Amino acid sequence: GERVEGDLRRSTTGWEVTQADGTVRIIPESEVVSIQASGSAADASGSANARLASLRRAVENLSDINQILERYQQAMKQLSGTPAEAEAQADIEKWKSYQQKGMVKVGGRWLTPDEIAEIEETNLQRVEQAKGLLKQSRLKDAAALVDAVLKDDPENVAGLYLKGLIAYRQDQIPAARRAFEQAA
Numbered sequence: 001g002e003r004v005e006g007d008l009r010r011s012t013t014g015w016e017v018t019q020a021d022g023t024v025r026i027i028p029e030s031e032v033v034s035i036q037a038s039g040s041a042a043d044a045s046g047s048a049n050a051r052l053a054s055l056r057r058a059v060e061n062l063s064d065i066n067q068i069l070e071r072y073q074q075a076m077k078q079l080s081g082t083p084a085e086a087e088a089q090a091d092i093e094k095w096k097s098y099q100q101k102g103m104v105k106v107g108g109r110w111l112t113p114d115e116i117a118e119i120e121e122t123n124l125q126r127v128e129q130a131k132g133l134l135k136q137s138r139l140k141d142a143a144a145l146v147d148a149v150l151k152d153d154p155e156n157v158a159g160l161y162l163k164g165l166i167a168y169r170q171d172q173i174p175a176a177r178r179a180f181e182q183a184a
Helices: 041-060 065-079 083-101 113-135 139-152 157-169 173-183
Strands: 007-011 014-018 024-027 104-106 109-111
Touching: 041 065, 041 083, 065 083, 104 113, 109 113, 113 139, 113 157, 139 157, 157 173
Parallel strands: none
Antiparallel strands: 007 014, 014 024, 104 109
């Protein structure tokens, strides 16, 4: 039993196998015990790259680094021996670095605790300014500050509440209700 690998084509004399080095072997049909189909190396590489791209899209929606790392570890079994394996390993190192720094996902961005504290301080100041502008009935200026708060932190309760107040005062009742519900 000899195993021959390459591109296979049926001919009138049996099977033509074009091997990786370019040589063509003709094997009579009577000598063939079995044929096993497999993708080419290019197909495997493309498939691995597609798997890695899919994994990257999937983890974009996750906010738990432990879950992200777990998904990458599972994927490494499928990516083993492909060029995508090195890229996936680099991604794993990036996520481990984020984990060591204590980074947390806020508004679609991964931030360190220091960056979060800075944003929270800035947003607190913006909220206070927006409250003052609301008292002066300067709704447009207050809305700009509230939008800046919600851009940095889409789940900021004070920002959502103020967004609801501004919408209510502009007689935008459905928008006000959505903002109040989000704040709640």
